[in-house]
Amino acid sequence: MPPLDAKAKIALELNGEPVEVAFAPHKTLLEVLREDLGLTGTKHGCELGECGTCAVLVDARPVLSCLVLGLACAGRRVKTVEGMAEGGRLHPLQDAFAELGAAQCGYCTPAFLLAAGALLAENRRPTRDQIKQALAGNLCRCTGYIKIYEAVELAAARMRGEKAQPARETLYGYP
Amino acid sequence: MATRRKTAADRPPDRLTAAFRVVGKALRKVDATAKVVGATKFADDVALPRMLYAKLLRSPHPHARILGIDPSRAAALAGVKAVLTGKDLPIPFGILPVSQDEHALAPDKVRFVGDPVAAVAAVSEETASAALDLIHVTYEPLRPVTDATDAVTHPEPRIHDYGDGGNLHKLIDLEFGDVAEGFAAADLVREDLLFFEGSTHLPMEQHAAVADWSPDGKLTLWSSTQTPHYVHRALAKVLELSPAKIRVIATPNGGGFGGKSDPFSHEIVVAKLAMLTGRPVKITLTREEVFYCHRGRHPALMWVKTGVKRDGAITAMHFKSLLDGGGYGSYGVASTYYTGALQTVTYHVPRYKFQGARAFTNKPPCGPKRGHGTPQPRFALEVHLDKIAEQLGMDPAELRLKHLVPPNSLTANWLRIGSMGLGPCIRKVVAGSGWKEKFRKLPHGKGIGLACSSYITGAGLAIYWNPMPHSGVQLKCDRGGGVTVFCGSTEIGQGSDSILAVIVAEVLGVDPFDIAIVTGDTDLTPVDLGSYSSRVTLMTGNAAIQAAERARDIIARHAARKLELPAERLAFAERRVFDVENPARGLSFADAVQLAEAAEGTVGTVGSYTPPASPGRYRGAGVGPSPAYSYSACVAEVDVDPATGIVRVPRIFIAHDVGRSINAATVMGQIEGSVYMGLGEALMEEMAYRGNRNVVHKIPSLLEYKSPTTLEMCDVVTYVVEDPDPNGPFGAKECGQGPLLPVPPAVANAVYDAVGVRIDVVPITPEKVFKALRRKAKGEEPRFGPTAFPDIPWPDPTRVPPPWEGGDGKAVPLTPGASPGLDGARIPGHAPGVRDR
Incomplete structure (x- = not known):
């Protein structure tokens, strides 16, 4: 059997910083991030490209890191959930997800945050339907997605500079 | 036996009515930041050298x-x-x-x-x-046993060498009053057969x-x-x-969801x-x-027979369930009892008979999934009641409202009901959805359906019967004003860590984010039995209240001496301890802790919780009792395409009686998440096997096991109803499982309203609707559903007279023709004191 662990080395931009990493060449980006770079914020739900839980941004586009070879990321820009908060401050999406309880168990959350971030980078004022379309590849079993939509809308408003607050029905239900 | 522990009922009633500083607010969860930055360490994130x-x-x-x-x-x-x-x-x-x-x-x-x-x-x-x-x-x-009916007809070869004979794992026969007499007194007796397909948690x-x-x-x-x-x-x-x-x-x-x-x-x-x-x-x-x-939802075949008066009052109910248990026991004995336990806690059932069976089959074991054993019978019961209402010419909402179980009462099977907010829940969804303007009045293809439910807030009896508490909390106050709470509860996303912080913050007057939470570690934390049966808020909450009140008493003693006030005049709020009559006169919480520590040493306390004893004392009475029951009402809107049978659910109205909301944001999330999972079970989720090909799972993947994505999930209109229960911490009851239960029957009832066919099976997939529509077009019974319930060798029944027939919660000996305690008993239309709010 040929050695599985003869390592390959690549350079990439990870969360805004240049990084070099060596890993067995068959490894997926998911495995390289979690096992060789120690970034366990990226999760996995199937490792078959079915659930969206492992989504990260490559060159600002959401990709399923379980279906991308680490080698394919040489010279690319990769962003994970660990790179969202800057200077000790939460990204507006992270802040809104925390505020509304859009993260329940939190396992699918990193991927939702990154996918929503990619949407807002292209569309500052998405409709509810556009949010649903953008997040249709990410499964969540806890929230029923409602708090996720509301958090994306709240964050989008704040990122546009509006002093938005959650609706009463969002936090307390209808009277 | 243990000495009776202090319960919420022993505390002054102001706990249920007081104005709260922290409880009930919409707060971030204490672990929310870790989760949104990807810092939470899940099990697969643990890596050790070598x-x-x-x-x-x-x-x-x-x-x-x-x-x-x-x-x-x-x-x-x-x-x-x-x-x-x-x-x-x-x-x-x-x-x-x-x-x-x-x-x-x-x-x-x-x-x-x-x-x-x-x-x-x-x-x-x-x-x-x-x-x-x-x-x-x-x-x-x-030879493999492929499903429950196959297990009934093929006792050999046996999958296990224990159980109630052949491939039947468990047989139950319970009788609360003479149901035959009850059926005889009815104006209408109806029977229905329904099937609830198995589904899995899919965390x-x-x-x-x-x-x-x-x-x-x-x-x-x-x-x-x-x-x-x-x-x-x-x-x-x-x-x-x-x-x-x-x-x-x-x-x-x-x-987790039970998985x-x-x-x-x-x-x-x-x-x-x-x-x-x-x-x-x-x-x-x-x-x-x-x-x-797996350990997911048991596939359940159910037969239900109910007698009613013209006004919808139930005279008797007989319910049978046959569960496909899979290859091992798991929680299955409890699951089987649960398919018969909670039929009595929503509408008054004066006489009730339950027969339940669980079969071993050669499939992954079934167990507890969100709602544990109760979504299946709730589906059967609520569809059955919809059909009864139609036969009686009654509005299904009115039928339910007229016959609600009264609060503070006992049921036929000896469950003690405390607060009961189902009436307000029904009114909320009826008003919000425009029910009266829409029911049976929408154009063909559009429909609206209603269903209700109830769920336990923790099981009254633990898995291991012993006199020790079900939940324990230790609490430590730091000199700097921080507090650490230790509890064996496990955070599965439902927000249990935050519940501890909110409750302790309320009692000690500190900020929830001043509190460190240590949970789920058998070395560090006192035992809590776990995150199942919606027990955590009530049980850890009561234990946390007791620990926090003990700490407050210690701190107050020394603050009172310093302030030269009686301790009863002290309030704890805003990180201060102060005179309620002159709030300017006071100390910081940290200073008060230091006084207490100087006088008495480390300020540390414990609290524990044991549920109240259940009045039922028959064999089988261990499943069903709970310190408090939550209630839910649901109205579902559907669009059915008669050409394809495809059902879309645009919107669901859900009202849930949570007793008291501890963290409003978490309550909303639990209710919406329950509706989501109920919708998945109603429309698409199923554990399906190739029975003719080696009993292989058809679809063990996230792609092929269909669960709702953002494109299938409906809008949800949520109403939070608060009918505080004296057994709950500040009156709180569960909210993480109950709101799932009414969704599948509400959708099924709405499909009937839309296109006039009864789908007596979940999931309600397009081919089932299509087949039922074809039958309707041919003039056959407009229905898709099971047609037979197999003959099962039921054991002799355990006969327990209901409370209103002179029973004492114990079974009576089997004496054919005469049941002590039943002599001369009349069938009551209602238990006394029906409250209609």
Whole structure:
């Protein structure tokens, strides 16, 4: 059997910083991030490209890191959930997800945050339907997605500079 | 027996009516920031130096004897450090004391495709996987039992050599009053047959566990488990270790929903492999393996017969269920009882008979999924009532409202109801949805349906019957004003850590974010039985109140001396301890803690909670009692395409009586999440097997097991109803499971409203609707559903007179023709004191 662990080395931009990493060449980006770079914020739900839980941004586009070879990321820009908060401050999406309880168990959350971030980078004022379309590849079993939509809308408003607050029905239900 | 512990009912009633400072607000969860930055450490995120990786070899046969296992080639592979087979772990285990029928690795027989038979620890997952291919197992296939009806008709070959005969695991027959007399007194008697397909939890996190063995004989296991206490018990039993030498750490669960509530093969295997190799061992199940762990919703065939008066008053009900249990016991005995326990807690049922059966079949074991054993009968009952209302010419909402179980009452099967907010819940969804303007008035293809439900807030009896508390809390006050709370509860995303912080903050007047929470660690935290049966808020909450009040009393004593005031005049709020009559006069909380610590030493307290004793004292009375029952009402809107049978649900209205909302944001999330999971079960989720092809799971993948995505999820209009229960902390009841229950029947009733066909099966898939529409067009019965309930050798019934027939909660001897306590009893239309609000 040929050695599985003869390592390959690549350079990439990870969360805004240049990084070099060596890993067995068959490894997926998911495995390289979690096992060789120690970034366990990226999760996995199937490792078959079915659930969206492992989504990260490559060159600002959401990709399923379980279906991308680490080698394919040489010279690319990769962003994970660990790179969202800057200077000790939460990204507006992270802040809104925390505020509304859009993260329940939190396992699918990193991927939702990154996918929503990619949407807002292209569309500052998405409709509810556009949010649903953008997040249709990410499964969540806890929230029923409602708090996720509301958090994306709240964050989008704040990122546009509006002093938005959650609706009463969002936090307390209808009277 | 234990001395009775202080319960919420012993506290002054102002706890239920007081204005709150923290309780009821919409707060961030204490772990929210860690979750949104990706810092939360789930089980698979644990990595230790020199760690090995384990893999399980699973059976390709649904039912077979193991004639031999040869692991020698695997053991010889470079990089393999240990191989285990069934003979290495001969002691059985199981979650319930009555069904210790599992082995970590099957020693002599496999019972489903996916049953683990051998395990390998190696330097990498790839090596471990390669080693599995080198293990040679010789099987002698046996006839597989494919479903519950097959189990009834094929008692041989037996899957297990215990149970209630043949391939029937459990048979139950309970009778509360003479139902025949009740049916005779009815104006209408109706029978229905319904089927609820099995479904699985599908947590986004695959189960994972890491074990570490120290040369001093100490075992540590990190695991994505909802029940570290029961894993602790199982490890001690199977590995023959002192519990004092085992530490189980429940990592935050990436979703549970009941699927991580059993002790599992893989947890025991990595522990044993760590002991053998002296190195840490990790296992992370593949998604396919998660389907084999299962323990999900039991497929349930149900028959229900109800007698009613013209005004809809129920005179008697007879309910039968047949559950497909899969290959092992799991929680199945409890699940079976639960399919008959809660029919009585919503509408008054004066006489009630329940017969339940659970079959062993050659499929992954079923167990507790969100709602544990109650969504199936609730579906049957609420569809059945919809049909009865139509036959009586009554509005289904009115029928329900007229016959609600009164608060503070006993049911026919001796369940004690406390607060009961179903009436306000029904009114909320009826008004909000425009029910009266829409029901039976919408154009063809559009429909609206209503259903209600109730769920327990924790089980009154623990799995192991002993006099110890179900939940314990330790609390420590720091000199700087911080507080640390220790509790064995497990955070599975439902927000249990935050509940502890909110409750302690309310009592001690500090900020919830001043409180550090340590949970789910058998070395560090007092026992809490686990995150199941919606017990955590009520039980840990009451324990936390007791611990916090004890700390408050200590601190108040010394603050009062300093302020020269009676302690009763002190209030705790805004991180201060002050005179309620002159708030300017006071101390900081930290200063008050320092005074107390100087006088009495470290300020630390404990609190515990034991549920009140249940009045039912018959065999089987252990399942159903709860300190408090939550209530839900639901209206579903549907669009049905008559050409294809495709059902879309644009919007669901849900009202839930949570007793008291502790953290409003979390309550909303639990209700919406329950509606989501109920919608999935109503429309698409099913554990489906190829019965004719070796009982292989059809679809063990996230792609093929359909669950709602953003494109299928409906809008949800939520109403939070608060009818505080004296047994709940500040009156709180559950909200994480109950709101799932009314969704499938509400959708089924709405489909009938839309196109006039009854789909008496969930999931309500397009082909079922289409077939029913075809039948309707041909003038046949406009229905899709089961047509027969098999003959089951029911045991002699346990007869228990209901409270209003002179019973004392005990069973009476079997005396044909005469039942003591029933003589001369009249069938009451209502128990006294029906409250209609």
